[in-house]
Amino acid sequence: MPDQTIVAGENKLPNPAVAGAGKEQGPNGERYFVRFTLLQRYMHAIMFSTFLGLAATGLTIRFSTNAWAQHFALAIGGFGAILFIHKLCAVTLTLEFLYHVKDIAARILIRKEKGILWGPSSMVLNLKDLKDLIGNFKWFFGLGPKPEIERYAYWEKFDYWAVFWGMVIIGFSGYVMWFGPFFGRFLPGWALNAVQIVHGEEALLAITFIFSIHFVNSHLRPDCFPMDTTIFTGVVSEEEFKERHAQEYERLASQGKLDEKLTTKPPTWLLNFSKVVGFTAVFIGLVLLVLAVSAYFRE
Amino acid sequence: MYPSGKYRRDWAQFFLSYSKKPARLFIPGTSTASAIPPIVLTANYLTGQGSTLPSTGNSGARSAAACLSRLPIAAAGFLLRYGKRKRENPAAANSISNWRWLAAVFSALVLLLVPCALRAQTDCLSCHGDVTMQDASGHIVGVDAPTFHSSVHGSLDCKACHTSITAYPHPDQPQAVKCASCHTDEAAALIGSVHGDAAEHPCTSCHGNAHAILPKNNPKSAVYPLNIPATCGKCHGDAAMAKRHNLSNVYPLYTDSIHGYAVSKEGLLVAANCESCHGSHHILSHTNPLSPTYRTDVPDTCGKCHGGILTQYMAGIHGQAMASGNLKAPVCTDCHTAHAISRPTMAQSTPVCGSCHQAQLSTYRDTFHSQVSSLGSYVEVARCSDCHGEHEILPASDPRSPVNPANLVKTCGRCHQGANAGFVKYEPHANPHNRRLFPVLYYIRLFMVLLISGVMTFFLLHTLLWLMRSLVEKANNRSAKGEK
Incomplete structure (x- = not known):
C-alpha cells in the first residue's frame, strides 16, 4: 500500500496537511491525521460500488430459482440487464485491479520505494501479525493487554489479501466463462466446469465475509459505532490514531514524522456524506447477506 | 308416396352394406352420395335442391312443404306447355312420345296422394302446433312447426317416433320416445360409454331439442364441429359438475388452448374439438385401454392430425419406449398436457422434462443455462430441447443425436460461436456432489466449501469475542469513572 510519507501530498481535500504542527486543531484542541490518500479513498469507493x-x-x-432473484431481474430488465451490469462492474473492477498492480509494481521496481513488501507499514503478513493475533485472543479472554497495532492490523491485511486473491480467482474464472470457446482451446474440459464452481463459491465467500466480518470489524465495531468513516474522509483523530494504531503512532512520533500527517478536521458535509454512503452500502450489503445465506442453506 | 326417413335409411343401408363404412358416417360429397335412392334425388330436384346434392338421404326431404308446392306446379307446367305446343305446331306435338303422357298422369296422381301422406302430421300439429301447449304436469308439448319441418326429422310422421300414439284421443302419458329404434348403431355405441346412462344423458343433452335436430354438417347443429366444444361445455364447463363426477375441470383449459382458439377464433373445421380425440357416442375413460385417450393410444390419436410429429416421436427414444410397452414413457399429453396444449419448448420446458429426468434437471439447475432461463429469457438460452431435440429424442450413443460427441461442436456452436473440441468437453450435467463420476469437481467443491466454512467460522468467532470484549471494556470504563 502507498506509503503515507510519499503520497500524503496527493490528498486533494481542503487540506493544508503540509502545514506545520499544531496549526489545525479540532474544537477541543484535538489534532487530526491523514490515514488514507484521496486515491486510496477513490479506489475503495470504486471497489465497493462495483462489488x-x-x-x-x-x-x-x-440463486436464480428464488422468487426475490426473479423479481429483481424482472425489475431491472431481465437477464440481459443483470449480465450487462455484472460484466460492466467486473470490467471496471478489473481495470482498478490492474491499475493497483501496476501502481505497486512501479513503486517497487521503478521508484524503488522501501517498506512496501516488508517493514512496519507493509501489507505483507509478518511475525508481528501472528503475535497480534495471539495477543488479541488473549485480550478477548482477559488474559493480557490489548496488542498495539502497527499501520495495518492483521485483519485489515486479511481483508486486503482476501480481496486481492479473490479478484484474481473470481476474475479469471469469470473471464473463462465469458470467453468459453477461447479458453476451451487451452484448458482441459473439466476446467470449464471447475471455473463455475470456483467463481460461485469464492464469490459467496467474499460476499459473506465482506458483508459480515469486514462491515463489523472496520465500520461497526462498538468503539467506532455507528460508522467508522476513516476510509471515506481519509482522516483519523489523534485519539483514534493512538487507540487503533498505537505502534504506528509511536513509531512516527519517535521518527518525528507525525507532523507530516497532520491535517484538518474533515468538513461536516464530508462526514455526513460519508455516513450516508457508508450506511447505504451497509444496508445493501446486509440485505444481500441475508438473501444469500438463507438461499444458500435452502439449496 | 313421399319417401319416409325410415325408407330412405333402408335404402342407404342397402347401398352401404357393400362398403366397410358404418352407415352413420355420412360425409358430404363422398361415396355415400351413391346411397341416396333415386326417388330422393327426384324430390331434391323438385324442391330446388338438386344443385346442392344433399349429404345424406335425410336432408333430401328438408322441406316437405316446399316439395309439395312444386309437384303440382311442375305437372301443371308440363300440361300447359304441351297444350301450347300442340296449338302452335300440331306436327311437332304429335312427335311427343307417349311416356310423357304417363309422366303427366303420374304427377297428377302425386298431386292427389301427397296430402294424404302428410295427413297424420298435420293432424297432430293442429293441436301441438301451439308452441305454448303444456301437458298436465306442465311440460311443453307444443312443437314449432316450421322449425320441425326444416329439421332432419321434418319429413317423418309424428308416429314414427311417438310410437305409442296410434289414435286420437291419445293417452295423457305416452311412452318415451326411443331414438334407438332407428339409430341402432349410435345406441349400441353408447352402451358402456361414460354417457351410457340414458336417464342422465338422453340423446337430446347433446343433440338438443328433439324437434329441431339438424344434420351434423349444418353450421347451426349442436354437433357441428365448431359447436361441439360449446355443446360438451354445457356440462363439462360446469366446475360443480366436474367436481361431482371427480373430473378435472378441463373445459376452460381447452377453450384457451391453441385447439380451442383454432375452433372459436379461426373457425377451423380441421382443428381438434372434443370429438376429435374422445369420439362421439362411444366415449371411454382415459383409463380404459380401448379409449383413444388411453396412454398408449394417445400418440395415434394426436397423430391423426399431427402425422409428421407422430413419425418423429415414434423414431425417438420416448416413442420406442412407449411402443415396447413401457407405460412410464411419455406420450404427447405428458409434455403438452391434454387440454391446455402447452408448448414446453417455448417457456418452461425444464420442469416438464425434469418431472421424469430429475437428476438431469438438478444438474441443469447448476448451470448458467438454467440461471439465464430462470431470470427471464431476454437472452436466448439452451433448454432441454435445444440440445436434445424435441420429438425425435435419441440417446447420446446414437450418431444421429445432437448430443452425440461427434455432433457436439455443431450443436453447441449453434449458440456459442467458435465452439471447438476443447470447449465442448464442458459437461453440462456435471454433478460436483458425485465423487465417483466427477472426482475433480468433487474435490474442488469440497475445498471451496471447507474454505468458506473455515474462514467464516474463524472470523465469526474472532468478531464475536471482540464484540464481547469491547462491551466488557466499556462497562469496566464506565464503572471506573463511576468510582472516581
Missing part, C-alpha cells in the same frame, strides 16, 4: 453491483447481480444469477 455491490457484482454481488447483487451475481447472487441473482447464483
Whole structure:
C-alpha cells in the first residue's frame, strides 16, 4: 500500500496537511491525521460500488430459482440487464485491479520505494501479525493487554489479501466463462466446469465475509459505532490514531514524522456524506447477506 | 308416396352394406352420395335442391312443404306447355312420345296422394302446433312447426317416433320416445360409454331439442364441429359438475388452448374439438385401454392430425419406449398436457422434462443455462430441447443425436460461436456432489466449501469475542469513572 510519507501530498481535500504542527486543531484542541490518500479513498469507493453491483447481480444469477432473484431481474430488465451490469462492474473492477498492480509494481521496481513488501507499514503478513493475533485472543479472554497495532492490523491485511486473491480467482474464472470457446482451446474440459464452481463459491465467500466480518470489524465495531468513516474522509483523530494504531503512532512520533500527517478536521458535509454512503452500502450489503445465506442453506 | 326417413335409411343401408363404412358416417360429397335412392334425388330436384346434392338421404326431404308446392306446379307446367305446343305446331306435338303422357298422369296422381301422406302430421300439429301447449304436469308439448319441418326429422310422421300414439284421443302419458329404434348403431355405441346412462344423458343433452335436430354438417347443429366444444361445455364447463363426477375441470383449459382458439377464433373445421380425440357416442375413460385417450393410444390419436410429429416421436427414444410397452414413457399429453396444449419448448420446458429426468434437471439447475432461463429469457438460452431435440429424442450413443460427441461442436456452436473440441468437453450435467463420476469437481467443491466454512467460522468467532470484549471494556470504563 502507498506509503503515507510519499503520497500524503496527493490528498486533494481542503487540506493544508503540509502545514506545520499544531496549526489545525479540532474544537477541543484535538489534532487530526491523514490515514488514507484521496486515491486510496477513490479506489475503495470504486471497489465497493462495483462489488455491490457484482454481488447483487451475481447472487441473482447464483440463486436464480428464488422468487426475490426473479423479481429483481424482472425489475431491472431481465437477464440481459443483470449480465450487462455484472460484466460492466467486473470490467471496471478489473481495470482498478490492474491499475493497483501496476501502481505497486512501479513503486517497487521503478521508484524503488522501501517498506512496501516488508517493514512496519507493509501489507505483507509478518511475525508481528501472528503475535497480534495471539495477543488479541488473549485480550478477548482477559488474559493480557490489548496488542498495539502497527499501520495495518492483521485483519485489515486479511481483508486486503482476501480481496486481492479473490479478484484474481473470481476474475479469471469469470473471464473463462465469458470467453468459453477461447479458453476451451487451452484448458482441459473439466476446467470449464471447475471455473463455475470456483467463481460461485469464492464469490459467496467474499460476499459473506465482506458483508459480515469486514462491515463489523472496520465500520461497526462498538468503539467506532455507528460508522467508522476513516476510509471515506481519509482522516483519523489523534485519539483514534493512538487507540487503533498505537505502534504506528509511536513509531512516527519517535521518527518525528507525525507532523507530516497532520491535517484538518474533515468538513461536516464530508462526514455526513460519508455516513450516508457508508450506511447505504451497509444496508445493501446486509440485505444481500441475508438473501444469500438463507438461499444458500435452502439449496 | 313421399319417401319416409325410415325408407330412405333402408335404402342407404342397402347401398352401404357393400362398403366397410358404418352407415352413420355420412360425409358430404363422398361415396355415400351413391346411397341416396333415386326417388330422393327426384324430390331434391323438385324442391330446388338438386344443385346442392344433399349429404345424406335425410336432408333430401328438408322441406316437405316446399316439395309439395312444386309437384303440382311442375305437372301443371308440363300440361300447359304441351297444350301450347300442340296449338302452335300440331306436327311437332304429335312427335311427343307417349311416356310423357304417363309422366303427366303420374304427377297428377302425386298431386292427389301427397296430402294424404302428410295427413297424420298435420293432424297432430293442429293441436301441438301451439308452441305454448303444456301437458298436465306442465311440460311443453307444443312443437314449432316450421322449425320441425326444416329439421332432419321434418319429413317423418309424428308416429314414427311417438310410437305409442296410434289414435286420437291419445293417452295423457305416452311412452318415451326411443331414438334407438332407428339409430341402432349410435345406441349400441353408447352402451358402456361414460354417457351410457340414458336417464342422465338422453340423446337430446347433446343433440338438443328433439324437434329441431339438424344434420351434423349444418353450421347451426349442436354437433357441428365448431359447436361441439360449446355443446360438451354445457356440462363439462360446469366446475360443480366436474367436481361431482371427480373430473378435472378441463373445459376452460381447452377453450384457451391453441385447439380451442383454432375452433372459436379461426373457425377451423380441421382443428381438434372434443370429438376429435374422445369420439362421439362411444366415449371411454382415459383409463380404459380401448379409449383413444388411453396412454398408449394417445400418440395415434394426436397423430391423426399431427402425422409428421407422430413419425418423429415414434423414431425417438420416448416413442420406442412407449411402443415396447413401457407405460412410464411419455406420450404427447405428458409434455403438452391434454387440454391446455402447452408448448414446453417455448417457456418452461425444464420442469416438464425434469418431472421424469430429475437428476438431469438438478444438474441443469447448476448451470448458467438454467440461471439465464430462470431470470427471464431476454437472452436466448439452451433448454432441454435445444440440445436434445424435441420429438425425435435419441440417446447420446446414437450418431444421429445432437448430443452425440461427434455432433457436439455443431450443436453447441449453434449458440456459442467458435465452439471447438476443447470447449465442448464442458459437461453440462456435471454433478460436483458425485465423487465417483466427477472426482475433480468433487474435490474442488469440497475445498471451496471447507474454505468458506473455515474462514467464516474463524472470523465469526474472532468478531464475536471482540464484540464481547469491547462491551466488557466499556462497562469496566464506565464503572471506573463511576468510582472516581
